[in-house]
Amino acid sequence: MAIEVTEERTGDVLVLLPSERLDSSSARAFESILMGHVSNGQRRIVVDFSRLHFIASSGLRVLLLAARALKVESGMLALCAMETNVENVFRVSGLHRIIVVETSRDAAIELVAQPLAGQSRRL
Helix, strand or coil, X not given: XXXXXXXXXXXXXXXXXXXXXXXXXXXXXXXXXXXXXXXXXXXXXXXXXCCEEEECHHHHHHHHHHHHHHHHCCCEEEEECCCHHXXXXXXXXXXXXXXXXXXXXXXXXXXXXXXXXXXXXXX
């Protein structure tokens, strides 16, 4: 099953907004979208969860893969705007200690938009 993902840009930051559920039936499609951007050179990514109502371990796995891949490339992934039940899954899994979680999209974009380690910021 596919997942609806809206894509927006704020400067160099790509914002992805997945909708409804990120579970075993939609994780592969989301992984393809997210990792496709990483493979194509996107280094600043925010995933806005304001439209997501459920996340399963398969969705967490995709986010962990992306965070690790971006770290290797001196990039950054931040998550934001989680509903309480989604945030609880992150806290129970411990992923909130590995991937940055901000309460607002603006805060996540501001954090991710900072110059990347070892690189100068291009205007």
